[in-house]
Amino acid sequence: MKTIWKKFSREFGIIIALILLMTIFGIIEPLFLTPTNLLDIVDQTVINGLLAVGITMVIISGGIDLTVGSTMAVVIVCIGKFLVSGLNPIVAVLLGILLGFILGAVNGFLITKMHLQPFIATLGMMSAYRGVAYLITGGWPVLEIPQSFRTMMDGDIAGMIPSSVVILLAAAVIGYILLKHTKFGTYLFSMGSNEEATRLSGVNISSNKIMAYALCGVATALAGMVMLAKLGTGEPTAGQGYELNAIAAAAVGGTSLSGGKGSMIGTFFGAILLQALKVGLVVCGVDTFWQYIATGGIIIAAVYLDIIQGKIKS
Numbered sequence: 608m609k610t611i612w613k614k615f616s617r618e619f620g621i622i623i624a625l626i627l628l629m630t631i632f633g634i635i636e637p638l639f640l641t642p643t644n645l646l647d648i649v650d651q652t653v654i655n656g657l658l659a660v661g662i663t664m665v666i667i668s669g670g671i672d673l674t675v676g677s678t679m680a681v682v683i684v685c686i687g688k689f690l691v692s693g694l695n696p697i698v699a700v701l702l703g704i705l706l707g708f709i710l711g712a713v714n715g716f717l718i719t720k721m722h723l724q725p726f727i728a729t730l731g732m733m734s735a736y737r738g739v740a741y742l743i744t745g746g747w748p749v750l751e752i753p754q755s756f757r758t759m760m761d762g763d764i765a766g767m768i769p770s771s772v773v774i775l776l777a778a779a780v781i782g783y784i785l786l787k788h789t790k791f792g793t794y795l796f797s798m799g800s801n802e803e804a805t806r807l808s809g810v811n812i813s814s815n816k817i818m819a820y821a822l823c824g825v826a827t828a829l830a831g832m833v834m835l836a837k838l839g840t841g842e843p844t845a846g847q848g849y850e851l852n853a854i855a856a857a858a859v860g861g862t863s864l865s866g867g868k869g870s871m872i873g874t875f876f877g878a879i880l881l882q883a884l885k886v887g888l889v890v891c892g893v894d895t896f897w898q899y900i901a902t903g904g905i906i907i908a909a910v911y912l913d914i915i916q917g918k919i920k921s
Contacts (some may be wrong), residue, residue, distance in 0.1 A: 617861035625883060633888035639890045646767075648886050649879065653771045654698045654830045654837075656878040658853035659860070660775075660782045661711075661826025663874045664855055667786070667821045669799040669866030670718065670725040673851055675697060676846030677736035678824055684740050687749030687841025696756040703828045710736065711824020715817030734849070740843040749841030760836035771833045780825055783871040787820075795819060799866025820908045855902060856881055859909040868913075881905070911912035 633640035656698025660676050665672045669685075687705045690696065730900040761771045786792035794815045794824050797805040820874050835841055854864075862869030884905065 615670040618870060618872045618876065621860055621873055621880060622708055625880045628880065628883055628887065630797075632636060632883070632891060636890050638886075639696060639887055643661070643821055644886070644890070647808055648761035648883050649772055650769050651886065652882040653769075653775045654834050655849065655852045655856055656775045656875060657778055657830035657833065659856035659874045659878045660778050660848055660871065661823035661830075662719050662850075662853045663857045663860075663869055663871060664782065664786070664819045665725075665823045666796060666815055666854070666862050666864060667769040667799050667866060667869045668795045669802060670816065670819070671729060671854070672711075672820060672865075673729040673821050673850050674710070674714055674724070674733045675739065675827045675830075677733045677826045678707060679834065679846035679849065680843055681710060681736050681743070682706055682828045682831035683835045683845050684743045684843050687752055688743070689751050689759050691749060691751060696753065696759050699756065700760070700832060703832050707828025707831070708821045709824070711827070714790045714818050714824070714830055715820030717766040718820070719816050720812040720874050736816065737843075737875050740845075744841070744843045746843060748843070749811055752839050758838040760833050770828055771836070774829060774833065774888060778829060779871055779875045782874075784828075786869075786871055791815060791818065796867055799863075799868070801867075834869055852881070855906045858913075861909075861913070864910065877909075903919065 629640065629758065638644060662675060663674050677840050685706060686809050688698050689699050690723065694702075712728055714732055716878055718725050721728075728888060739845070759770065760774070764770055764773060775818075786795065792811050796804065798806075798812060798815065802812060831846065835847060838845075856878035857874050858864060858877070859880060860870065860875070861874030862874060881902060884901055888898055888901065889895070
C-alpha cells in the first residue's frame with residue numbers, strides 16, 4: 608500500500624483535493640452535487656481535457672506548445688467548410704486528425720530542425736495559425752454544421768453520456784499507455800530530465816520530439832472538432848486563451864513545467880478540478896471574474912507544491 612501511495616502520491620492528492628472541493632461546494636449549494644450537474648462538469652471538461660492530454664506529452668519532453676488554441680481554430684474552420692460542402696462526417700474527422708498531426712509536426716520541426724526555442728517557435732506559429740484561420744474564412748464564421756457530425760462528436764450514448772466524454776476518456780487512456788508502457792513515453796521523460804544524456808544514449812531526439820508535438824496536434828484537433836459539434840458553428844476566433852487552460856490543467860495535475868515529470872491520470876483529474884472550481888463558483892453565485900483569480904491561485908499553488916516536493920526528495 609505504501610508503494611502504491613508513493614508511486615501515485617500526486618494523483619491521490621489531486622483526487623483528494625477534488626473531493627474536498629466538491630464537498631465544500633455541495634455544502635454551500637446542494638445542487639452542485641446532483642448527478643446532472645456532475646455530468647455537466649465532466650462534459651464541460653472535455654475540450655480543455657483533450658488539450659491538456661496533448662500538451663502534457665509536450666511539457667514532459669521539456670517543451671511547451673502555445674499554438675493549441677490557434678490550431679483548434681484552423682481545424683474548426685477547415686473541417687467546418689468540408690462538412691458544409693457535403694463531406695462524409697467520418698472522413699471529415701479523419702482529415703481533422705491528420706490536419707492536427709501535420710500542424711503539430713510543423714511545430715516540432717521548427718524546434719528540432721531549425722533549433723528554435725519551443726516558446727519562441729510556438730509563439731510565432733500561434734499567430735501564424737490564427738492568421739490562417741482568418742484567411743480561410745475571411746473572418747466570417749462557418750454556419751450550418753450538419754447534425755450528423757454534431758451527433759457523432761457530441762451526441763448522447765444510451766441517452767445519457769455524451770460521446771465527447773467517451774472521446775476524452777479514450778484519449779486519456781491512450782495517452783496513459785503511451786507514457787507508461789511504451790519506449791516513446793520513456794524517451795519523453797528522459798528527454799525532459801536530461802536531453803543531452805538521452806541523446807548520448809542513442810535516442811533520436813528529433814523524431815520523438817516531433818512526434819510529441821504531432822500527437823499534441825491530434826488531441827487539439829479532437830478538441831476543436833468537439834467544440835465545432837457543440838457550438839454548431841466554426842469561428843476563426845475559437846480557442847483564444849485555451850493554451851493557458853491546458854497548461855494549467857497539466858500543472859495542477861502534477862506535470863512539471865521544467866519537464867521530465869508528469870502523468871496522464873493527474874492531468875485528467877487536474878482538468879476536472881479546474882472545471883469543478885469554475886462551475887462551483889457559478890453555482891454558488893460568485894462573480895465570474897473571481898474564477899480567474901481562483902484559477903491563477905491554484906496554478907501557483909500547484910507549481911509551488913511541485914518545488915517543495917522536489918526539495919523534499921532531494
